[in-house]
Amino acid sequence: MAKKYVYFFGGGEADGNAQMKETLGGKGAGLAEMTRADVPVPAGFTISTDVCEYYYDHDETYPDGLEQEVQRNLDRLESMMGKTLGDPKDPLLVSVRSGAAVSMPGMMDTVLNLGLNDEAVDGLAQKSGNERFAWDSYRRFINMFGDVVMGVKHEEFEKVLERMKKNKGVENDTDLDAADLKKLVTQYKKVYKENTGAEFPQDPKDQMWKTINAVFGSWNNPRAINYRKLNDIKGLKGTAVTVMSMVFGNFGEDSGTGVCFSRDPSTGEKVFYGEYLMNAQGEDVVAGIRTPMAIKTLSDRDPKIYKQLVEVKDKLERHYQDMQDMEFTIEQGKLYLLQTRNGKRTGVAAVKIAVDMVNEGLIDKEKAMDRVTPAQLDQVFHPMIDPKAAESAKSLTKGLNASPGAATGQVVFTADEAEQWVKDGKKVLLARKETSPEDIGGMHAAEGVLTSTGGMTSHAAVVARGMGTPCVVGAKGVVISGKTMMVGEKKFKQGDFVTIDGTTGNVYEGALPLMEPKISGELRAFLEWTDDVRNKARREGLEQVGFNIRTNADTPEDAQRAREFGAEGIGLCRTEHMFFEEDRIKIFRQMIVAENKEARQKALDKLMPLQKEDFAGIFKAMDGLPVTIRLLDPPLHEFVPAEKEAIKELAESVNVSVPKLKAKIDSLHEANPMLGHRGTRLGITYPEVYNMQVEAIMTAACEVAKQGVKVYPEIMIPLVGTVNELDVMRKDAEQVAERVLEEKKMTIEYMIGTMIEIPRAALTADEVAKRADFFSFGTNDLTQMTFGYSRDDIGSFLPQYLEDGILEDDPFAVLDQEGVGQLVKMGTEKGRQTNPKLKVGICGEHGGEPRSIEFCYRVGMNYVSCSPFRVPIARLAAAKAVAHDEK
């Protein structure tokens, strides 16, 4: 038996069904399924994606017998509709539409009103009783066919139309009458001939086949190829082609068209939602010339149709077990559904719908989890620009979406001003070329942060994400000088209102209205379900036990918040931020510029009790959970003062001359600080610094343990490149830790491990693991070194790399599995070869990114760690990874 290529739907029967997306495309499968479900759908047939595959495999030809098969289906359609293509009395009109298994909006082509010709147009006029409608339909068809099928530029037709309107002195297309449109058809046909060298085809079957060819041809147009590449759409056979009888919503006052949702896509509430226009076509709704009506009002206007529509939407939602987005047309009092699909929705709606549907018994918890994407969940936790305001607001420029959420405030250009203004009761937005650790106070005070340089892991981006402060970085269109800022062509003074959207990277003028986030009961329930799924990794006894979500937190407050969001420990507590507080930075600077070990030790002795208090607070907040503390990492020059006054003050406090101090500060300068004297290299050259930190950690641990807190300190040595570094540092740390425990007469379990952030550490992980209790992949630095990209300097080429498709993603945002991922995998596997008990996690920014989280689970990590605000997203993403893995 010959292979079936064409699938009919109509009259309550269909050859295809919802499961046949691969063969019929999303649209074709949906139409077949609706037909079977007795939903009124205009009849038609779908030519399968197998034909598309054959077409490209066989030099753009069709399989034997296809023409006959299409003809048989067309005959059936004509007989069912009681109309014939091209009939001069009552012609059948059809649309020809593309549709692959995965939606590729706007990438491929559609032709409407096919079947019209110089004779049939009269038949349509007569049958509809509307000559203008008939000639307008014909004009549109010539334009669309010319453009889509024959490659005549749309502007060529538009020019003729504009001339006509100018001559008549009218503004809108609707001001043209039937006679005008008739003239236009003549002129359009001329345009067609001039551009194609042939007459406009009058044979409807010729029209149809040319259009089918064009739709199959559009599968491999450069736009579509690029779209699939960028969206990583692979393994599809091609597009299907659906030929479907036309229905018209503009046949009169008993006709209409609309779009509706089975629940509110904005809030998720279970209400029928949508809008419609009577005597109108879909295009009119889109064009916005007339204001559509709320769907509810249809119940007054046409209770019968409304009731039918409600039944249909209930049926479809039940059928698809998801919120539906439907297009419908009413033609002369008769309802037709043209499309149904799972509706797009906001994050809030996604969570509410998923939870409601579980409660309604429509879906189970695991399915509910599939219904919310991590990106949607992210929205829920951040303020957003009111969608209505966002629609009309125009972005002045776009930077990188470094920390999600929207913020509005008066712009200030220094961190000190930010703090001052906020003290004065104002809301501010801090705009800087780039931020540095000295700006942290101001960043904390500000509603949002905007920088003109830097990438997704620049200082501003990392710190803002940690704080949950909306942030846009690397906005090249922003030029700050003194107390003013240019954004594109627009100038802003200090105090002017600006709005940023850290979710999209957009920057707006003025104070746009924001919607504040709300953590609902549904959300809590939803997240707990994800934990149930995630915890199966543990329960079902896989070799690698558990998959936890930790947080990167440097203060007790952050730790507490993260815990509320579900964090199961701290994966990265950076100790350097602690030194920037007013009372400490001076002592820390004295330590840095110390002339000798004794002077350095003196300063460290003053810092120790302060650090100890920091750690005690964090241990208390994380009672019962592990806390990984990273010893000092950044190069020392980040801490020294740059301003004259501060240098003078420091010089006095350490009793050296200003020139001598300046020389000392200069000597700390490095050509490439990212590859310089930092991390464990500081630990090796100034062991007393690390020893002080270990003493503070262990003393704090002893003190809180005495108060009944359960404490699990994990001491992390950063930037290790050889096992020897770790060996030396571990011995030092153990010595200090044992001394403290002995003095305090306590027993506390502690671990010593390392960050894996230097490629060499990953390559030699088998050696490194011999001296490590745990590995934590620092994928920010690992990405920098594996790619050779400075995260502070990529602004000059990364945007072009992304645009040209040289990179698919910003590797600082999404872990590069192909390159950096090899090192992560290798590091994990080699590490466990020599140390099977090695605990492995990630604390780079990727620890909060869903695709990266799945990767981390696959390579066998024990946990991911991310900023507090991303903990819920990580919980969801991790659960999906576990569920995916089980399938």
Added chain:
Amino acid sequence: MAKKYVYFFGGGEADGNAQMKETLGGKGAGLAEMTRADVPVPAGFTISTDVCEYYYDHDETYPDGLEQEVQRNLDRLESMMGKTLGDPKDPLLVSVRSGAAVSMPGMMDTVLNLGLNDEAVDGLAQKSGNERFAWDSYRRFINMFGDVVMGVKHEEFEKVLERMKKNKGVENDTDLDAADLKKLVTQYKKVYKENTGAEFPQDPKDQMWKTINAVFGSWNNPRAINYRKLNDIKGLKGTAVTVMSMVFGNFGEDSGTGVCFSRDPSTGEKVFYGEYLMNAQGEDVVAGIRTPMAIKTLSDRDPKIYKQLVEVKDKLERHYQDMQDMEFTIEQGKLYLLQTRNGKRTGVAAVKIAVDMVNEGLIDKEKAMDRVTPAQLDQVFHPMIDPKAAESAKSLTKGLNASPGAATGQVVFTADEAEQWVKDGKKVLLARKETSPEDIGGMHAAEGVLTSTGGMTSHAAVVARGMGTPCVVGAKGVVISGKTMMVGEKKFKQGDFVTIDGTTGNVYEGALPLMEPKISGELRAFLEWTDDVRNKARREGLEQVGFNIRTNADTPEDAQRAREFGAEGIGLCRTEHMFFEEDRIKIFRQMIVAENKEARQKALDKLMPLQKEDFAGIFKAMDGLPVTIRLLDPPLHEFVPAEKEAIKELAESVNVSVPKLKAKIDSLHEANPMLGHRGTRLGITYPEVYNMQVEAIMTAACEVAKQGVKVYPEIMIPLVGTVNELDVMRKDAEQVAERVLEEKKMTIEYMIGTMIEIPRAALTADEVAKRADFFSFGTNDLTQMTFGYSRDDIGSFLPQYLEDGILEDDPFAVLDQEGVGQLVKMGTEKGRQTNPKLKVGICGEHGGEPRSIEFCYRVGMNYVSCSPFRVPIARLAAAKAVAHDEK
């Protein structure tokens, strides 16, 4: 039969031989072999390294029967010598010496004069007729035994000796008479008792066993363990212990002692060389109190002994087929050889001796190759400080030995001054904090370069090596300010004479006398033999054909010189240096600051013909050999001016305001330029720059080809991290190349490849290789990124890392096989998986380093490329790699 542990030698017979180094140690095997060869050697026996191994495997005990076996050998020794240990009339005295298979100078212990006690000392006095000698020997024995065997500090004995001399008012030990020494013995025994709690042992066998224990114990003292670790000495069983009868050169005027060489170790000439002292001990020669006589004079003084010595040295040289370094003692008119070993020698001597010995039929060519180390060969090509002057000169400070050879000149502190002073006929030494591309003219003019910062691959180091200019970098003891420089405590003004030794890193005051290098006929012959061996890789049909030596050269002059040194192509021609010449830098700067593509193109059009001429010159110099040209690599800010005047001039030439130009220049600043906008990233964002370079390359190739030159251009895209970058750049380059060839109507074979210097490129080499004809490992950058070390900033921690043994070598000098090497291996293997014809080489600084060259050969590379002056070293090292591989 029980295992044999003790090996006797004496009376023309020996249980061991030269092949038994593993078992008897180098010294024991040498003594056995000499004995068998009828060379007069004091009799004795060697306890094998198996005993040492047993000792450590069995809790520091000895195998059963060892004591008896030692006793039997001691009996045999006593009977052969006709003396008995401890005999109060005529005691046998012995030395106990350590000696492993590999020489570990000064690491383990030796005891002389063993067998003396309160009675035997009288016997010795009587028999020698020299009471002072006897008591002095006893005193020395107590000191040595106390120190070496019992751990009494040497100072304890020294204090007593000093007190005695002070009391007597004399300066030298020799001013003490027998009575004094007798008193000293009493006092020494007291010191011994005070420090050990026991009497000094009087039983000679007790003395002997205690000493044997101590020697075996010294194998695992921390000093020895560390020495073996640092020198990568592995797999040895332990040390052997040789007990040997003492002979004395201080028995009178018919006794003496000396050291001699079978050829001149300084020049390699075949003359008998050495010195001796009559009536003296080895210590006296070393102490330098009396001036030794030239060995020739012995022929007048004692023709019989001299003749015997000449016969012995001829015999030993023939026997060992190498130049011998021998210790001898004449005791009362009788000659004894105490040691013979292959003599250390200068580079010049090593080559001459190897070639002479081949010509004399003593060794074959392959063996000759083993007789010269790459380090020795390196010496030959560079001036060195006259060894006699070097002995007495005191180094003021020591930096990194960045480019070998010694240089002396008047110090200047700017490149411009260097050039000016040289024009005025002076010889200068350029001292800078660090150098930059603008300093190249001055570096070229200078005799040598000294910098206070930077590492082995800093700009100064790389450029100086390329030029063959001696260079010391990273000399932390040097502080330059204005027109003066402090070196340690010593101040230098501009114009003061300074000498540097780039081979050792030392810096000296004043103008030390230098010895200029001389390229001899022997050297040429020697290098050709190495090529014969290296070319076996090709001839014997290994899968990976050939192993070539290329050079890194940027000018026709360098290319020519490298070719004379034996380079078989250019592995790296950097194009950026070409832009620094006076006439070009201005145009290049105009290109950099161009406001738009047109202005940039205009500047490039001016540069194209200049670049073309550069390439034409290089192609001609390399007629018939491949030339790899790397497209522009460094970040653009390296080229822009920093001085006010130059900025003004540039602003005028491109017709923009100075502030605007400054802003543009500022915008090029990067936080981490090494990880910034450079290499292929420039090619992607400014394709017109690379296109210009490719056009220049291909046009030059066509032009010289028309003149009959055989040209093989290889275009190299730098800093590739993803195959997509290479893909885009390759397409551009091919387009330009094909256009040029078409215009010129020529066919020229060319290749397009990439540097592998980003870790990610190595990790994804299978993908990258699909678009590359060749890989060239840029191991400088690869090392930077794999370790996360900025080569410009490692000065702050690398010295300590090396000292503490955290790193065994500077990874910029010696390829880190364990870490970076993994990437090199992986890159090579993965690359050939998808592109079996892939040509692979290395062009980092490691391409001239012997151990790294061997590694490159092992992983299957086709060539190594190094600076011209290192080509001969690379030829030798590569030949050794091939020979080693064949074994």
